[in-house]
Amino acid sequence: MSKKLVAYFSASGVTKAVAERLAKSAGADLFEIKPKTPYSEADLDWTNKNSRSFVETNSPDCRPKIANTIANMDEYNTIFLGFPIWWYVAPKIINTFVESYDFSDKTVIPFATSGGSKMGKTCEVLKDLCPNANWEKGKMMNRVSDKELKDWLSQY
């Protein structure tokens, strides 16, 4: 059977809210990618070059641990993957996620929220890490209306 999943990471709730709307609209299951060590406010301080998020972003091999797993990944063939944009790309925990499962024959559709940045090279980076998946074009979801969401979803 063909099942859909919305998997997302959200540090401050913006992507979470979009993921919940998306899951409801798509009739998809919802999975929150939870960091083993949650991000504190200080960790998220993008003005501080010593902050955890800054250091992780600038460490190519960094793969923050994920606290939870999807036991029934085999059942899903369409996965919407959501995250905030951090310094123009996905947070490194998304790299951990795409390397944690076998996405062969699965369609992965990235979506993101940001303060204004677009996807940039985000999807290319993720594709390189997980070439077996069938990657669809990513979508920015800043201030997306219910109608826009529904129209976009109708192709999946």
Ligand SMILES: Cc1cc2nc3c(=O)[nH]c(=O)nc-3n(C[C@H](O)[C@H](O)[C@H](O)COP(=O)(O)O)c2cc1C
């Ligand atoms: C560490 C960090 C880096 C960020 N880098 C960018 C960026 O490069 N471009 C941008 O438009 N917004 C950036 N933002 C803003 C977030 O993308 C935006 O607030 C997002 O909606 C937060 O989603 P969340 O609440 O699901 O974590 C950054 C935020 C943080 C915490």
